[in-house]
Amino acid sequence: MKLEELRFGTELLKRGFASMQKGGVIMDVVNADQARIAEEAGAVAVMALERVPADIRKAGGVARMADPAIILEIMDAVSIPVMGKVRIGHFVEAQVLESLGVDMIDESEVLTPADEQFHIDKHQFTVPFVCGARDLGEAMRRIQEGAAMIRTKGEAGTGNVVEAVRHMRNIMGEIRALQGRSPQEITDRARDLEAPADLLLETVRRGRLPVVNFSAGGVATPSDAALMMQMGADGVFVGSGIFHSSDPARMARAIVEAVNHFEDPAVIAEVSKGLGKPMRGLDIHTLREDEVLQYRGR
Amino acid sequence: MGAKIGVLALQGDVSEHLDAFKNAIRASGSDGAIHAVPVRRRQDIAGLDALAIPGGESTTISRLIDKNDLRTPLIGFDGGIFATCAGMVLMARTVDDPRVRPLGLMDFSVRRNAFGRQRESFEADVEITGLDGPFHAFFIRAPVADHAGPGVCVTGRIDEGIIALEAGRYMALSFHPELGNDPRLHIRFLKNCGLV
Numbered sequence: 001m002k003l004e005e006l007r008f009g010t011e012l013l014k015r016g017f018a019s020m021q022k023g024g025v026i027m028d029v030v031n032a033d034q035a036r037i038a039e040e041a042g043a044v045a046v047m048a049l050e051r052v053p054a055d056i057r058k059a060g061g062v063a064r065m066a067d068p069a070i071i072l073e074i075m076d077a078v079s080i081p082v083m084g085k086v087r088i089g090h091f092v093e094a095q096v097l098e099s100l101g102v103d104m105i106d107e108s109e110v111l112t113p114a115d116e117q118f119h120i121d122k123h124q125f126t127v128p129f130v131c132g133a134r135d136l137g138e139a140m141r142r143i144q145e146g147a148a149m150i151r152t153k154g155e156a157g158t159g160n161v162v163e164a165v166r167h168m169r170n171i172m173g174e175i176r177a178l179q180g181r182s183p184q185e186i187t188d189r190a191r192d193l194e195a196p197a198d199l200l201l202e203t204v205r206r207g208r209l210p211v212v213n214f215s216a217g218g219v220a221t222p223s224d225a226a227l228m229m230q231m232g233a234d235g236v237f238v239g240s241g242i243f244h245s246s247d248p249a250r251m252a253r254a255i256v257e258a259v260n261h262f263e264d265p266a267v268i269a270e271v272s273k274g275l276g277k278p279m280r281g282l283d284i285h286t287l288r289e290d291e292v293l294q295y296r297g298r
Numbered sequence: 299m300g301a302k303i304g305v306l307a308l309q310g311d312v313s314e315h316l317d318a319f320k321n322a323i324r325a326s327g328s329d330g331a332i333h334a335v336p337v338r339r340r341q342d343i344a345g346l347d348a349l350a351i352p353g354g355e356s357t358t359i360s361r362l363i364d365k366n367d368l369r370t371p372l373i374g375f376d377g378g379i380f381a382t383c384a385g386m387v388l389m390a391r392t393v394d395d396p397r398v399r400p401l402g403l404m405d406f407s408v409r410r411n412a413f414g415r416q417r418e419s420f421e422a423d424v425e426i427t428g429l430d431g432p433f434h435a436f437f438i439r440a441p442v443a444d445h446a447g448p449g450v451c452v453t454g455r456i457d458e459g460i461i462a463l464e465a466g467r468y469m470a471l472s473f474h475p476e477l478g479n480d481p482r483l484h485i486r487f488l489k490n491c492g493l494v
Binding site: 005006007008009010012013016017019020021022023024039042043044045079080081098101102103104126127128256257260261 | 307308309310311312313314338353354355357358361362365366383384395397410411414415416417418419420421422423436438439474477478
């Protein structure tokens with residue numbers, strides 16, 4: 001094997017990394033202790049943050065990339081992949097996370113967007129990206145920009161699964177609705193969705209997104225996680241739901257097992273017993289429009 | 299009822315393994331009496347002719363093996379096992395990290411994430427003993443092996459260490475043939491198991 005023939009950061013390596021996360025739970029953590037709890041519980045990766053989304057909501061102001069010292073502390077603590085969030089369009093924050101060695105970058109609406117017109121050109125990076133999407137058009141645009149994983153946005157920091165369900169249904173339902181349509185009809189629909197036609201044709205042919213599709217934004221219980229899996233998610237991000245519950249280690253283990261056995265209600269019942277209080281949660285209808293994170297980026 | 303290949307479906311790139319086996323079965327010119335199925339429960343393991351342990355996170359898969367009482371049936375399984383990346387870590391006798399409890403089915407020691415983090419993941423052509431020409435391999439946060447015991451045949455090695463091993467009907471690889479379109483290693487595995 002000649003060193004000059006090694007290739008790094010190819011599309012297949014990026015999408016392959018995402019495939020290795022399938023069937024897994026990715027947990028938000030804010031320090032090394034939480035990261036170790038997540039790893040011990042069976043998380044496939046952790047998202048290193050300064051604050052979980054529920055606390056970002058409470059704090060208000062501009063939410064930015066986490067302090068690199070926190071991210072490095074978490075990278076030192078665990079052997080599983082570590083992800084980090086950057087603001088939509090903030091390609092320098094992404095360059096910083098890449099230089100730290102994070103394994104995947106989340107270009108996230110949970111942080112305050114830095115660019116209202118463009119997302120990051122993710123093809124320029126060696127590390128893979130995950131991006132949020134509310135519908136099929138948004139997912140197609142992010143994949144076109146180089147996202148190696150999609151996560152449905154849901155509504156982060158609410159502990160309310162209703163938006164996650166809405167977004168997963170949007171994406172899966174639109175793909176199902178296009179099955180059996182002619183290439184011409186699909187191309188026509190691509191114009192409405194503001195999606196690249198070739199990517200939409202590929203998606204319809206496969207019957208699923210061409211990259212891994214996780215669920216995020218509001219998953220707070222084992223049943224929530226299994227619900228998203230039964231709706232077709234490849235895996236689940238859990239943000240505030242674990243470390244805002246009364247017994248995070250137990251909640252973390254229970255959600256991992258519920259995702260593993262998402263089609264077995266008896267197991268979900270067993271792991272849900274005596275879990276203590278899940279995070280309190282928010283009714284989406286009580287949010288002001290400027291507090292709804294999913295509207296950021298499109 | 300033909301031969302049955304299971305893919306351990308606790309976590310990881312299970313569907314890629316299922317598709318790769320289906321492709322390999324077609325490419326081998328077999329009569330199609332082999333099928334590939336996901337397996338999650340101990341009672342599913344006994345009736346298999348061969349099993350794949352996929353790529354994924356070895357800490358997670360190791361934990362779920364114990365949680366689902368699969369350790370004993372996996373160690374006692376008498377069919378072939380095809381293991382990639384995290385699967386290779388689980389096949390080892392010893393792992394450099396106490397967070398993973400390997401199955402110890404093959405006599406070698408393994409180092410997790412031996413090349414570093416995701417940005418150090420790479421693809422390259424590698425030489426595998428017995429294949430007619432190089433194999434294009436995808437290494438994703440890949441492990442490498444050292445110190446293979448006398449019963450284990452090393453079939454691939456690069457500067458960093460051992461990347462491919464075989465012992466009877468077991469095959470362990472630090473890369474992911476299931477992500478590419480080259481069925482040669484899958485076909486060889488099926489032949490080693492007497493299934494094609």
